[in-house]
Structures are given as structure tokens and as C-alpha cells.
Amino acid sequence: MSNVLDHTNKAQNFDLFIGNFKEKLSSLFHTEYDYNNLSLTRGLPPQFLSEIMAMRPLSVAIPEHHGGRGLHVKECLGVLAASSYESLSLSLIFGINIALFLEPFAKYGNTLLQEKVFHQFLENKAMGGLMITEQAYGSDALNMRTSYQQDGDKYRINGEKHWQGLTGAADFWLVTARKKNENGELVRDIDFFVTDNSIEEQKIEVTKKYNSLGLYAIPYGINKIDIEVPVDNRLTPESTGIKLMLDTLHRSRLQFPGMGMGFIKRMLDEAMKHCTERRVSGIPLNELDSVKFQLSRLQAAFTICSAMCAYSSSISSIQNDLSGHSVDANSVKALVTDLMHESAQICVQLSGANGYRLDHVAGRGLVDSRPFQIFEGSNEMLYSQVAEAIAKLMRKSKESNLLSFLKINPATELAAPFFSSILNFDFPLQPKQREMVTLGKIIARVVCFQYVLQINNAGFNDKMTEIARQHVSMDLYMLVGQLSNNNNAEPLMNYDEKADWMNFTSL
Numbered sequence: 001m002s003n004v005l006d007h008t009n010k011a012q013n014f015d016l017f018i019g020n021f022k023e024k025l026s027s028l029f030h031t032e033y034d035y036n037n038l039s040l041t042r043g044l045p046p047q048f049l050s051e052i053m054a055m056r057p058l059s060v061a062i063p064e065h066h067g068g069r070g071l072h073v074k075e076c077l078g079v080l081a082a083s084s085y086e087s088l089s090l091s092l093i094f095g096i097n098i099a100l101f102l103e104p105f106a107k108y109g110n111t112l113l114q115e116k117v118f119h120q121f122l123e124n125k126a127m128g129g130l131m132i133t134e135q136a137y138g139s140d141a142l143n144m145r146t147s148y149q150q151d152g153d154k155y156r157i158n159g160e161k162h163w164q165g166l167t168g169a170a171d172f173w174l175v176t177a178r179k180k181n182e183n184g185e186l187v188r189d190i191d192f193f194v195t196d197n198s199i200e201e202q203k204i205e206v207t208k209k210y211n212s213l214g215l216y217a218i219p220y221g222i223n224k225i226d227i228e229v230p231v232d233n234r235l236t237p238e239s240t241g242i243k244l245m246l247d248t249l250h251r252s253r254l255q256f257p258g259m260g261m262g263f264i265k266r267m268l269d270e271a272m273k274h275c276t277e278r279r280v281s282g283i284p285l286n287e288l289d290s291v292k293f294q295l296s297r298l299q300a301a302f303t304i305c306s307a308m309c310a311y312s313s314s315i316s317s318i319q320n321d322l323s324g325h326s327v328d329a330n331s332v333k334a335l336v337t338d339l340m341h342e343s344a345q346i347c348v349q350l351s352g353a354n355g356y357r358l359d360h361v362a363g364r365g366l367v368d369s370r371p372f373q374i375f376e377g378s379n380e381m382l383y384s385q386v387a388e389a390i391a392k393l394m395r396k397s398k399e400s401n402l403l404s405f406l407k408i409n410p411a412t413e414l415a416a417p418f419f420s421s422i423l424n425f426d427f428p429l430q431p432k433q434r435e436m437v438t439l440g441k442i443i444a445r446v447v448c449f450q451y452v453l454q455i456n457n458a459g460f461n462d463k464m465t466e467i468a469r470q471h472v473s474m475d476l477y478m479l480v481g482q483l484s485n486n487n488n489a490e491p492l493m494n495y496d497e498k499a500d501w502m503n504f505t506s507l
Contacts, residue, residue, distance in 0.1 A: 061102035080258030089217035099252035101128030214367035253333035257308035300471035307451035331444035383440025
């Protein structure tokens, strides 16, 4: 009985916490500050950000024994969703802190160091981030050139990183590097190190700030790494550093729906409100059939993202090893970010000329949601990896028919029968890369619709589930059609030869 009461009290406590957080954000963005101007300036005003951090939103990602709320995924996603309803930039700031610093640090960091760092987050509004990407290697993290060598009780780390969110703004970083052996060669594995910018020998120099297209609140740039950290600042992997990195990145990708949730709901709410109030020839926009289609597509995105959040809450705790969760993590990240950008596109379209303003929530959202399809693994790459993973499993089980395999795969067995007529084809024997991307998009939608069925079985709105089913079915039909089209077009490097239209007119 005591466990039941404890769970109830925690749920009520979080309801109060998140309710107050949403109320304060709404007041800050709509009353106390001019959000239209905030969205168009680089960085957030210090006082504005200070008032947000005073509510301790990052406490959700700090263990209870260090004074936090306990690293419950549901609470972490709740903070991300509440933030992204008002500002996608703000939500990404929290997403970087939670998934790319606090969670891996809580799981793999030195206990004594944790006490000091978590205190800074709770009491002094500190922030943290992760440095992996390098200019010459991008997503090819295994070939990074940032290196380290041990010197007594310290590690010397040298290299360069770029496109890290919160460049120059974070107080703490997890920096990735490869060990340099006695021959001066870099080993294959990767290690993670905690740095503290308040300590001179650990301070990371920013050599350039990027003039990023969107997400104005988040600074990006180039970081020069020439630092020394104590040996205790190295994260301790359970096996290899590469598995630590995969565990961290997969957990982050599975928690993208938290950022997507509030954003998609805002696009849906704004579109519904506009289409209810706006009249054309005396008829509300929401009574036009084409508008109904677009609004229902937004609702399908809302439903799918809701289901992803429920799934992530059940699977992405730091107690679980997610290094082997490439199919679900990549499916979730790629699909939810596609849905985010499409939701912004729809809201802009339905908003008419007003949507084409940088200070309009949809216009701003269109620009800010776009990089989500690129960073932390471009969607084309992730969809390809989904297809490759499923192809490998199919070969192992000696099954060539996609439908037959998806019906027996635990990740898709509930969803696959809903699309039997669409998925009943053989997986290509030697698919081109473009076909693998398309196959990945197909598989990801089936994977994620299974989450919709699971949340529906728990009591989620039946009508919203049916709307999602119809749109997923439509997408699958289009993707399978694209796959069967056998488009082999390749670009001409000398495309301008015999290609000036002025030479083909008689006037």
C-alpha cells in the first residue's frame, strides 16, 4: 500500500511542478517579455533565462540523492514538451543538457565529481553539453582526430570540435577523444571526459561563432580543445567507449519526441484556432475539405508523437543499456523530426501570408525545426541504418518477404497486419542506397505505429488512433510506389551542356 501512495504522491508532485512551469513559461513568453523580439535575437536575455532556470527545470535529470527529482524519463519529456510549446530553441537547450550531459554523466560519471557538478546545476543554474562532431568528419565519429594522452594523474586532450549546441555558453562539457598510443597512432575506441570551464586548465576556447540559420537562442561555433583534466573526469564505460556513445545517442534520439510533442501540439493548436476563426466567402476554413485533410495530418503527427513519448518513457531510463537499440531509436528520431518539420509546413500554409513572417510562430518554427532532421544523425543516414538492421535480421532468419518478417518481429508484430496489402513484397536483394532510405522510411512508420497501438490499448483516443492509421497507410502506399518506380536517375556533372533554354526558342 505504501508503494502505491508513494507513486501517487510523486505523480501529484510532478503535476504541480509541471503545471507551475508551464504557467511561468506562458507568462514569460506572452506577458513579461516580447517573444517576437526574443525569437529574432541571438541568445536569450540573461534575466529571461535566469527566471526560467530559477524553476529548476533540469532537476528532472538529476538523481534524488543529489537533490534532483530522480531522472524519470516521463518527467524529462514533460519538461521538454512544455518548453517546446513556447520555444523550440528553449526545449533544445534543455534537451542538450538532459540527454547529452546529465543522463550520461549520471550513469557513467565519477560519484565524487557528480556531487560537485549536480550542485552547480541545482544551485547556480549551470548548463552542460556534449562535444563529438568535428569539421572534417561530421557523422563519422569513429574517425575523430581529437586525442588524449595520460600524464600522471591527468589527461591531456587536444583537438577541435564544431557545431556543439551551447558553444561558449555551457559551464560543463562531455568531450570525446581517442587515445594516442606510444607510436602516436589513435586507437579505435572513444573516451568521454568531463570539463569545467571555471577551471583555467579545463577551459575550452571558442575560436568562431556560427551565424546559424535558425535556433537563434542557441550559440554554435568552433571550439579549440587544449586542456588538462584529472583522471577522475573520465567517464567509466560498462564495456567500451563506443558502446557508451551508442547508449547515449540512442537514448537522446528516443527522447526527441519530448521536444517534438510540445512543438507539434503548438502547430496543431495554432492551425486549429486560425482555421476556426478565419472565413473565406463566409465559410470557416476548417469546413473546407483540403483544410480538413491538413488538420487531420497534424493530428496524426500529434498522435504518433504522443505514442513515441509513451514508448520512450518505458524504455529509455539510464538503467537500460540502449547501445543495441538502433532500429527503434533511429526510427523515432528520424520520423518525429520529419513530422515536426511537416507540421510547421502545414501551419505556415494554413496561416496564409501571416505564416511567412519570421516572428510568426509557424514561420519561426519552420526554420527552427529544419535542423532537427540533420543534427545527431541526418535522417537519410538513420533511415538507411534502420533498413540495414532489418535486412540483416531477415537474412539471419532466411525470410525475404517484408510483411512476413515484420509480422514475427517483436518491434512490428502488432502493427504489420494493419498494412498487409502494402507491405507484402520481397526485400530487394541488392538495393541501392536511395532504396535503403525509402525502405527505412517504410519500416520506421510500421515500428512507430506499433507504439500508437500500444498507447491506444492503454486507453488513448480511438478516433485519433484511426486518423493516424489512415495517414500512415497513405504514406506507406506512396513510399512503396516510390520504391517500385525504379528511379535510377544520376546527376550530370556537366549538366549545362546543351541546356540553355534560350537556344531552343525561335524568337
